[in-house]
Amino acid sequence: MPATSPAHHQRRRRRTNRLLATAAGVLTAGALAAAALPGSASADESRGSEDTSGGHHGRYQDVQLLSFNDLHGNLQPPSGSSGRVTELQPDGTTKTVDAGGVEYLATHLREARKGNRYSITAAGGDMVGASPLISGLFHDEPTIEALNKLDLDVTSVGNHEFDEGAAELGRLQNGGCHPVDGCYTDEEFEGADFPYLAANVLDEKTDKPLLEPYWVWQRNGVNVGFIGVTLEGTPDIVSAEGVKGLSFKDEVETINKYAKVLQGKGVKSIVALIHEGGFPASSAYNYDCDSPGAGDGISGPIADIAKNVTPQVDALVTGHTHAAYACTIPDPSGKPRTVTSAASFGRLYTDTTLTYDRWTGDIARTAVKSANHVVTRDVRKAPDMTRLIDEWNTLAAPIGNRPIGYISGDIVKDGTESPLGDLIADAQLAYGRTLDAETDLALMNPGGIRASLTYAAGGGEGDGVVTFAEGFTVQPFANTVNLQDFTGAQLIQALKEQVSGPNEAAPKILQISSGLTYTLDLTKTGADRVVTDSIELNGSAIDPAATYRVATNSFLAGGGDGFPTLGQGTNDRVGEDDLTALERYLTANSSATTPLAPPAADRITIVR
Structure with missing residues (x-):
């Protein structure tokens, strides 16, 4: 004890x-x-205080x-x-x-x-x-x-x-x-x-x-x-x-x-x-x-x-x-x-x-x-909180300060399609292909991205350095990367579920890996906002009858966030956690001399 x-x-x-x-x-x-x-x-x-105001109180x-x-x-x-x-x-x-x-x-x-x-x-x-x-x-x-x-x-x-x-x-x-x-x-x-x-x-x-x-x-x-x-x-x-x-x-x-x-x-x-x-x-x-x-x-x-x-x-x-x-x-x-x-x-x-x-x-x-x-930062820091943070930082530092990549500018999570969402989807696609070379695409839920990657993080590690702590802040859930098979019809249905059913009032736009493109028409309502005949993979239309190998995190693979179709995949294969996928991608695709540039976030064409 x-x-x-x-x-x-x-x-x-x-x-x-x-x-x-x-x-x-x-x-x-x-x-x-x-x-x-x-x-x-x-x-x-x-x-832990004592009241000394006496027994008389106003109304x-x-x-x-x-x-x-x-x-x-x-x-x-x-x-x-x-x-x-x-x-x-x-x-x-x-x-x-x-x-x-x-x-x-x-x-x-x-x-x-x-x-x-x-x-x-x-x-x-x-x-x-x-x-x-x-x-x-x-x-x-x-x-x-x-x-x-x-x-x-x-x-x-x-x-x-x-x-x-x-x-x-x-x-x-x-x-x-x-x-x-x-x-x-x-x-x-x-x-x-x-x-x-x-x-x-x-x-x-x-x-x-x-x-x-x-x-x-x-x-x-x-x-x-x-x-x-x-x-x-x-x-x-x-x-x-x-x-x-x-x-x-x-x-x-x-x-x-x-x-x-x-x-x-x-x-x-x-x-x-x-x-x-x-x-x-x-x-x-x-x-x-x-x-x-x-x-x-x-x-x-x-x-x-x-x-x-x-x-x-x-x-x-x-x-x-x-x-x-x-x-x-x-x-x-x-x-x-x-x-x-x-x-x-x-x-x-x-x-x-x-x-x-x-x-x-x-x-x-x-x-x-x-x-x-x-809660402005122009006031005196509470000393007891500073001590608490210092104590836990001391325990976390050996893990958190380790560099895992380099970026040339802020990679933000904001927007319908975000640069950071593209990066994470690409990382999961790359990781998925190490498990199965036939992996076609990756989908990432926006709610699983908790913070942006900032160029000047202020952590003392140097501009553009991405530490494990920063990566953890972006993806803290320890979801695994899962591979599943879906028909083209199921894939189209999953994209429609972004803007229909429980997600109709507050759409949850999946972040998509490179090669997948489509048009989102916000002038329409419900599932019609996803323009079906615009959905393409590597320049070819999605074939409803074909089978596609899709990487998602385990939360989406369970049908989470209002995507029941993503819970119906077959031929499951479970990999390591999603932060590992991000770390491996950053390590493989960036260095101090060749930092990773923010993705263009141009895979979804939005009509307003």
Whole structure:
């Protein structure tokens, strides 16, 4: 057993106090009924502070709600466009601002809390998963430690919390060494000081929530309940192994169910943490989506969810789409309700004022105020976060600093067809041909590309050098490269599935290897947007009756991301992980004197 320090025991006691009222693991209906406020914690316990304000309180109490979402283990400042936000200027122009990095996020949150004795910090899921090397290499233990230091009070699960399965999520919550890799330091991993909420994620064997469905924050008679859910479609975007044995229920029905439970226990102020989001009309974080002429504010799944979640819920903290907004959407009774999202990667945080009515125990909804704030890098770094990053970087450096290639300019992941998407598809095609020389083409899902490759990465390794850490940040999922046979008809159908079925409203355009070309006509709708007679491979039309050998990652080979046809391939062959394919391609096709140029991204002809 690893040695434990006094700090270890102190944090363990804090965590035990915080979660004392909850049963570990799966909650039962009986447990919910028996506990007065299960999942609750005193804010004085969680912050370790003592209230000296006396027993007299006025009717209204402002409660500060600080929130963020989709951190994805980005402890260090993200590079390239992933580390910037767009800011709308008074004259209507925009500028970009460098943002993010947990050293700066900690400073901003701590500064924001000053003078606010009633302050809660909550998150909207995807705290971990698809993480850079410093976190992902260690199964995201560093991120959980950072969130503990940030004094995060509560978060919902997101889809990426299931990347490594339910058992690993349970370990992140409860602690313990990794079952395969063991302990990384001389102290056992302690787990999260905060509760993960998973109200709509059920164990198929018990039909009960996998983790706590709700949690209640308390201070001096002020009670605020939190219900946490992830998107119902999580199984469509996570590997089958990651969600094995779990079922994901409707977000609205689940929130409404537990809002009634909380109301029945006397908790009338309720916030929903929802890992599902929307799309604002502007990419600027400070765009006023409630201003006259702003249109519908935000569109997408969260708009429908917000319109149907019971009026008993007073505010919605959302995520998943990596967008930034602080809007109001009418609840079913027609009353405006705050809906927020703080982009991603720790670039923003949202500061919401909830005015609590002590007479009614509810939020005075007309007094709610909310705004997003930039996590700028012009403030002092939090020393405790710097120490944490340095400690984990020391462990990761021998692996992460190894050069794997050279580039002559930024290779970005943005766009319908991206230069980086072309590069990865080409790498998988090349790797596929080492397994089977008859491999014809490769397809890559855009969501599997997590960051751009930047020419000047700022890591001290020299301009144009691609390190293993940077490659890991681009492709962190450890998907294997799989070869399968498809008919030409199936290949055409898979391309149509980019813009039809579950992908019709928000298309997922596959990144394609060199030699495959076609036209995407955005003036049309549904599957017709893929012009069938334009699809060619090496200058010849795809033959519906012919057989083609296709390289994909294991996620797509399982029909993920709304591509059921790609789950119907035959003659399977499984290779090594996709990062290995990328590394081998960069090593073979670039050097310090002949760096790889960004691909032209000209394989898909787009008609607008």
